Amino acid sequence: MExxxxxxxxxxxxxxxxxxxxxxxxxxxxxxxxxxxxxxxxLQNAGFERAMIVTFESVGRDMIQAIYAAGxxxxxxxxxxxxxxxDWGTADSLRHIRDKIKTDVLVVSCDLxxxxxxxxxxxxxxxxxxxxxxxxxxxxxxxxxxxxxxxxKSKRKSDQRDIIGLDDKGxxxxxxxxxxxxxxxxxxxxxxxxxxxxxxxxxxLKDAHMYILKKWVVDFLAENExxxxxSTVKGELIPYLVKKQFSRPSGKGDKNEDQxxxxxxxxxxxxxxxxxxxxxxxxxxxxxxMSSWSEYGDSMSSASDxxxxxxxxxxxxxxxxxxxxxxxxxxxxxxxxxQKLLYDDEPLTHPSASIKPKTTIGQDSMVGEGTTIGEKDSxxxxxIGKHCSIGDKVKIANSVVMDHVTxxxxxxxxxxxxxxxxxxxxxVELKDCIVGSSQNVPEKSKFSNEVIGDSNRMMEI
Numbered sequence: 001m002e003x004x005x006x007x008x009x010x011x012x013x014x015x016x017x018x019x020x021x022x023x024x025x026x027x028x029x030x031x032x033x034x035x036x037x038x039x040x041x042x043l044q045n046a047g048f049e050r051a052m053i054v055t056f057e058s059v060g061r062d063m064i065q066a067i068y069a070a071g072x073x074x075x076x077x078x079x080x081x082x083x084x085x086x087d088w089g090t091a092d093s094l095r096h097i098r099d100k101i102k103t104d105v106l107v108v109s110c111d112l113x114x115x116x117x118x119x120x121x122x123x124x125x126x127x128x129x130x131x132x133x134x135x136x137x138x139x140x141x142x143x144x145x146x147x148x149x150x151x152x153k154s155k156r157k158s159d160q161r162d163i164i165g166l167d168d169k170g171x172x173x174x175x176x177x178x179x180x181x182x183x184x185x186x187x188x189x190x191x192x193x194x195x196x197x198x199x200x201x202x203x204x205l206k207d208a209h210m211y212i213l214k215k216w217v218v219d220f221l222a223e224n225e226x227x228x229x230x231s232t233v234k235g236e237l238i239p240y241l242v243k244k245q246f247s248r249p250s251g252k253g254d255k256n257e258d259q260x261x262x263x264x265x266x267x268x269x270x271x272x273x274x275x276x277x278x279x280x281x282x283x284x285x286x287x288x289x290m291s292s293w294s295e296y297g298d299s300m301s302s303a304s305d306x307x308x309x310x311x312x313x314x315x316x317x318x319x320x321x322x323x324x325x326x327x328x329x330x331x332x333x334x335x336x337x338x339q340k341l342l343y344d345d346e347p348l349t350h351p352s353a354s355i356k357p358k359t360t361i362g363q364d365s366m367v368g369e370g371t372t373i374g375e376k377d378s379x380x381x382x383x384i385g386k387h388c389s390i391g392d393k394v395k396i397a398n399s400v401v402m403d404h405v406t407x408x409x410x411x412x413x414x415x416x417x418x419x420x421x422x423x424x425x426x427x428v429e430l431k432d433c434i435v436g437s438s439q440n441v442p443e444k445s446k447f448s449n450e451v452i453g454d455s456n457r458m459m460e461i
Contacts, residue, residue: 003122003212004103005043005051008090009036009063009110010082015325018151018451022419022437024059026110028329029402031336032368032385033070035323036063038113040073043106046118050076052100053110054093057081089231091221094213098222101215107233109209113332114320115339116210121313124171125212130311132217132241134173135210136164137320149327150417150434151451162207166200166312173310174199176207176242178235191246207234208320216277217241224274238310244274245308278307326434330417333383333400337364356392368403385420408443419453 013025020028026036036053043051055063060079067073080097082088088096090107104125106118116135125133163186165175174196175188188199211233221227221237230236319339323329337348349355349367359377361367368386373379375392382399384390391409398415401407405418408426415432418424422435425443435441436453 002103003106004101005048005106005108006094006097006101007036007039007043007051007053007108007110008093009053009055009059010088010093011110012087013324016329018434018436018453019326019329019417019419021453024056024062026055026059026063027066028323029383029385029400030113030323030329030332031383032366034063034066035113036110037067037070037073039108039110040067040075040077042114042116042118043108044073044075048075050078052078052080052097054080054082054097056084058084089235090233091230091237094218094233095222098218101218104215105213105218107211107213109322109324111323112209112320113323113336114208114210114315115318116208116315116320117318121210121212124311124313128171128309128311130212131214131308132238132310133212134176134238134310134312135208135320136205136312136314137208138314138316139204139206147327147331148415148432150330150415150432151326151449153449161203162205164202164205166202167196168198168200170200170314171311172196173242173312174245175201176239179203189243189246191248195246205314207238208315209234209322211238217274220274220277224277227274241308242310245310275307326417330398330400330415334364334381334398336383337366350386374409391426 009026011025013020016025027034029035030038040051053063060081064077064079067077080100082093082096090109094105094107121133121135124130161179163175163177163179163182164173165188166172167174174192186201192199221230230240319335321328321332321335323332348363348365349361350369350371352369353367354372355361355367356373356375358375359373360379361373362380364381365379365383367373367379367384368388370387371384371390372388373384373390374394377390377392377394378396380397382396382401384396384401385403385405387403388401388405388407390396390407391411393409394407394411394413396413399413400417401413402418402420404421405424406422407413407424408428410427411424412429413424414430416430416434418435419437419439421438423440424430424435425441427444428441429446430441431448433447433449434451434453436451439452441452
């Protein structure tokens with residue numbers, strides 16, 4: 001087994017709390033399947049026979065049931081839980097499973113929906129013997145910018161861009177920083193410019209939160225005291241590795257052997273620099289020594305002096321989006337219907353759904369199992385969940401309706417999200433709203449840009 005696959009599903013969905021207040025983020029429906037199903041299905045399609053999922057204790061059992069109930073999943077899934085009261089980042093979770101990691105590891109976020117060909121990412125990792133290989137997505141075609149977002153307007157925030165520096169080939173990652181972390185000007189280290197005088201600065205690429213990491217990087221995270229400061233992979237570990245590529249490796253002669261022998265092994269591990277964790281198998285070592293090729297173009301000495309190499313695969317075609325905010329969640333649901341590769345050409349309207357005459361269901365919409373839809377209804381660019389009941393003369397557009405929702409006659413639902421077990425009474429008009437789980441919306445009421453739910457559970461965007 002060359003890579004172990006780990007799906008990170010222990011986030012609280014802090015950018016979409018109006019939705020995760022009553023349902024864990026990995027179980028939020030996208031195209032009538034739980035969010036977590038998509039990375040699992042992607043791994044299965046790539047040939048993985050097993051995968052590990054890190055999530056909260058309270059979610060594990062429901063997650064396994066939801067994944068297999070959604071259909072098509074045959075790979076073995078190991079659920080590794082963390083305490084419900086912990087607020088760990090992805091790097092913290094990697095430390096937690098360190099003893100289970102035996103090879104290089106593929107780390108995937110549970111909110112990533114993509115049909116990327118994983119072998120392309122793996123090929124880059126192998127070709128350059130990379131310390132970390134990162135999937136970057138192009139933002140040119142799949143941005144949700146300008147699309148109305150359900151919920152209160154006052155606290156909406158636009159996504160911050162990543163500032164990414166690439167080499168002239170566009171494959172080595174030389175710089176990675178968040179736009180918010182730049183004060184006035186972008187500073188570039190002299191050591192970087194010496195080796196790479198030409199740097200492509202990109203602002204139209206985004207970290208897709210899929211990484212291949214060397215096993216020894218996980219060892220470094222778990223053992224090194226300084227590494228304990230790295231809580232997240234994207235926000236702290238990857239930028240750290242990118243910067244360390246062009247730092248002078250720690251000298252091995254700083255302490256003599258007698259001094260090293262006197263140090264407690266556990267304490268020594270805590271003090272070691274990341275370069276000390278580098279390991280390479282004999283075959284790779286021999287091939288490197290015998291090869292005249294170097295990505296530096298001058299001599300192998302430059303490459304051998306620093307073992308840390310960060311590379312990337314940029315996904316230019318296909319589908320790649322993260323459902324990590326309310327806006328992104330809506331956009332993924334809007335676009336998912338068009339992604340036949342994700343659905344194996346399954347019918348968009350479930351065979352068990354009942355649709356009465358004179359009702360129009362757009363080809364850009366989906367209707368779930370056991371749902372009934374009345375007469376003279378219109379459903380456009382929307383997802384209707386399982387076992388919903390929709391009355392007559394109802395108009396639904398650009399919306400997500402989760403499972404077990406009742407919508408009575410004469411309602412208009414536009415650009416909204418209706419969470420599970422919600423009851424919408426006659427003549428209600430909703431525009432760009434979020435209705436929380438198990439809410440009862442009074443008849444003939446009108447709401448625009450509102451979050452309708454329990455005040456102690458629901459938050460403004």
